[in-house]
Amino acid sequence: MRAKKGAAAFALALVLSLPAAAQEGLPHILGIDLVVGTPSSVQDVFRSVTVGASVRWLMSYNVELSLDYFFLGTEYYYPDPDSGDWVGPVPWTSVPQNWGVDASDWIFYHTRHYLAPKAWLLIPSEPYGGFAARFGTGPALSFVVPSEAATYYPELADAFAEFETTFEAYLGWTLDAGLEWRPMKLLAVGFEYLFVADDLRTILASFARDWLGYLDRSGNLVIYLGVRI
Amino acid sequence: MKRTMAILAILATILAAILAAAVCLSSCEDFLNAILNSDAPSGVDASDGDNENSIHVSWNAPSFSEEDAKTHGVDHYRVSWTGLTNSNSVDLHPTSYDIPVAPENRGEEYDVTVESWISVSGIPEYGGSDSDTGFALKSRNLSWLPDWRSTSLPDDAGLDTWFVTMFQEGFTYHFDSGGVTTSIVVYDFEDVSGSIHAIDMPAGIGSWRCDEGGNGHKFYLRVPSTPLTLAYHYSP
Numbered sequence: 001m002r003a004k005k006g007a008a009a010f011a012l013a014l015v016l017s018l019p020a021a022a023q024e025g026l027p028h029i030l031g032i033d034l035v036v037g038t039p040s041s042v043q044d045v046f047r048s049v050t051v052g053a054s055v056r057w058l059m060s061y062n063v064e065l066s067l068d069y070f071f072l073g074t075e076y077y078y079p080d081p082d083s084g085d086w087v088g089p090v091p092w093t094s095v096p097q098n099w100g101v102d103a104s105d106w107i108f109y110h111t112r113h114y115l116a117p118k119a120w121l122l123i124p125s126e127p128y129g130g131f132a133a134r135f136g137t138g139p140a141l142s143f144v145v146p147s148e149a150a151t152y153y154p155e156l157a158d159a160f161a162e163f164e165t166t167f168e169a170y171l172g173w174t175l176d177a178g179l180e181w182r183p184m185k186l187l188a189v190g191f192e193y194l195f196v197a198d199d200l201r202t203i204l205a206s207f208a209r210d211w212l213g214y215l216d217r218s219g220n221l222v223i224y225l226g227v228r229i
Numbered sequence: 230m231k232r233t234m235a236i237l238a239i240l241a242t243i244l245a246a247i248l249a250a251a252v253c254l255s256s257c258e259d260f261l262n263a264i265l266n267s268d269a270p271s272g273v274d275a276s277d278g279d280n281e282n283s284i285h286v287s288w289n290a291p292s293f294s295e296e297d298a299k300t301h302g303v304d305h306y307r308v309s310w311t312g313l314t315n316s317n318s319v320d321l322h323p324t325s326y327d328i329p330v331a332p333e334n335r336g337e338e339y340d341v342t343v344e345s346w347i348s349v350s351g352i353p354e355y356g357g358s359d360s361d362t363g364f365a366l367k368s369r370n371l372s373w374l375p376d377w378r379s380t381s382l383p384d385d386a387g388l389d390t391w392f393v394t395m396f397q398e399g400f401t402y403h404f405d406s407g408g409v410t411t412s413i414v415v416y417d418f419e420d421v422s423g424s425i426h427a428i429d430m431p432a433g434i435g436s437w438r439c440d441e442g443g444n445g446h447k448f449y450l451r452v453p454s455t456p457l458t459l460a461y462h463y464s465p
Contacts, residue, residue: 079465084375099399099465107397107446149446152372152395 031056033226037070061127064120072112077159086159107149108156116140116174129182136176140196141169172196175203188228194220266294268347269357275341277419278366287325288343291356304348312339330365332388336421338364364421368393379460382452392450396439401464408433409457418447
C-alpha cells in the first residue's frame with residue numbers, strides 16, 4: 001500500500017512538472033552517467049562499492065528526471081552434499097568449497113539489481129553550467145534475475161520460487177541531495193547523498209534521533225561522471 | 230650556439246610530429262573508409278541449432294562510398310553452403326535465406342559463404358564475400374534431479390537424440406541405459422565442430438565428473454539412435 005501511495009505521488013509530481021518545463025521552452029538535454037555507489041547500512045541496499053549507470057532527462061534548468069541503475073551483486077545456491085536439499089541464497093563465502101571451482105564457474109545463482117526512477121529539483125548557478133545543487137526523490141526498486149540453470153535443475157527452480165515469496169521488490173523511498181559541476185556544457189561530474197527508507201516518517205525520525213550519526217552510517221555516497229547531449 | 234641547436238632540434242621534432250600526424254590521419258581516413266565502405270556483404274550469421282530443418286543465414290548489405298553509390302548497386306547475392314554430405318548454392322536479392330536441412334543432416338556443420346555481386350553500370354561484378362558456420366538441430370532440454378529419472382529414446386526412428394543441458398563443474402552425472410551398450414557424446418553448446426568428451430557405457434552404465442566449462446556451462450549430449458530407456462541423475 002505504501003509503495004502504491006509513493007508511486008502515485010511520484011507520478012503526480014511528474015505530471016505537475018511537465019507544463020512548467022514546457023513553458024520554459026528550453027531544449028531537452030539527455031544525460032548519460034557512469035555511477036559508483038558506496039556501501040550503506042540502510043537495508044543493505046549497497047553491500048559493497050558498486051557500479052551503475054544513470055540516464056537523465058533535463059526538462060528545464062530546474063527539473064530533471066532520471067533512471068538510476070546499480071548492480072547489487074550475486075547470491076548463490078547449492079545442494080547440501082549430505083541432505084541434497086538446496087540452500088540459498090547465500091554469499092559465495094558460505095558455499096561449501098567441495099567442488100574446487102571459483103564463483104565465476106558456479107552456475108547456481110541469482111543476480112540482484114537496483115532501479116530507481118527519480119524526479120530532481122536543480123538549483124544551478126547558471127543555466128546548463130557551473131555548479132548546481134540537486135534534490136531528488138523517487139521509489140527504489142530491486143529485482144533479481146535467476147541463472148539459466150533453473151531450467152535444468154527443477155529443485156533449484158523450487159528454491160528460487162521459495163525465495164521469491166519473501167522477496168520485496170520495493171526497497172523504499174529515496175531522498176537525494178547532491179552537488180553537480182558542469183565544467184563545460186557537455187560534461188557533468190557530481191556527487192549525491194542517497195537515503196533509502198521505508199517512508200519519510202522513518203527518515204525524519206532517524207534524523208531527529210541520531211542526526212549526524214544517521215548521516216555517518218546510513219547514507220550512500222554516489223559519485224557520477226557523464227555527458228550531457 | 231647550443232641554444233640555437235636546441236631550438237632547431239625542437240622545431241625538427243615538432244615538424245616530424247606534424248608530418249607523422251598527417252600521415253597517420255591520412256592513413257586513418259583510408260583505414261576508416263576501408264572499414265566503413267565495402268562492396269562485400271558483412272556480418273554473415275548462420276544459425277547454430279536454432280531450427281530443426283534449416284539454417285537461417287542473414288547478412289548486412291555492402292556499404293558503398295558516396296561516390297560509388299552513384300554508380301553501384303547490388304545485383305544479387307550468392308549463398309553457397311558445404312556440409313559433410315552435400316553442398317549447393319542459390320542466387321537471391323534479400324539479405325537472408327533459410328538453407329533447407331534434411332533430418333539425417335541435423336547436427337552437421339555447414340560452411341556458409343555469402344558473395345555479393347555488384348552491378349556497375351549494368352554489369353555484375355564480384356564484390357566480395359563473408360562466411361560463417363551453422364547447423365540445424367532438433368534438441369530438447371535434459372533436467373537433473375538427485376534421484377533417477379528416465380526417458381525413452383530415440384525421439385525419431387533412425388536418428389540420434391540431442392539434448393541441451395547445463396553441467397556444474399565438479400558434479401558427477403550418472404547414466405544407465407538398461408544394459409544396452411552405448412556412448413553419449415558431449416559437445417559444447419552451439420558448437421558441433423568437435424566433441425569434448427564421450428561417456429562410454431560398455432555395460433549400459435556410465436558417469437562423468439564434469440571438468441569442462443562448456444559454452445556458458447551449457448552442453449549438447451548426443452545419444453545414438455539405438456532404442457533404449459535412458460535413466461540419469463546427478464550427485465553433487
